[in-house]
């Protein structure tokens with residue numbers, strides 16, 4: 001089966017790391033479990049200017065490289081590959097983070113998997129001539145993913161229309177109130193992700 005795996009808060013603990021960053025840089029103390037919204041400006045009570053700085057800081061190399069892997073994620077992705085699945089890493093990060101994102105993946109042991117940069121949030125970023133292209137979610141829908149794993153309510157709303165794709169919602173505080181669409185299942189961790197994928201059957205697969 002073809003599997004879409006998000007990076008932030010699916011492969012690595014981004015929000016927990018950003019809580020530390022917000023406290024260190026802006027003195028905003030918010031516990032990870034209280035990040036009940038995907039809008040970090042609101043979560044940390046940042047002004048427009050602070051949010052701009054926060055966004056810039058959060059995409060810096062030393063910050064991106066510092067995110068710890070989500071428990072079970074690296075072994076989980078490698079297990080999917082060993083089982084014969086095709087894993088694509090699909091991120092909403094700006095394409096200009098490619099070098100740092102690739103370095104993190106390589107250091108984690110996931111350097112062999114292709115990364116696609118998707119405009120998940122309707123944001124535009126300046127990209128350099130060496131940056132990979134950024135594509136739309138509808139462009140990658142045509143790849144016919146059997147499974148998509150994501151945590152962002154903004155993205156999940158769009159993935160609800162991918163009728164042939166089983167969407168695994170990685171349970172996080174900010175998607176606790178998200179109403180699952182018919183094609184969605186909530187997964188608490190990578191153990192649940194792997195068992196969901198094991199029991200899924202590809203509607204795109206030929207034969208029986």
Ligand SMILES: [Mg+2]
Pocket residue numbers: 006007008009010150151152
């Ligand atoms: Mg994410």
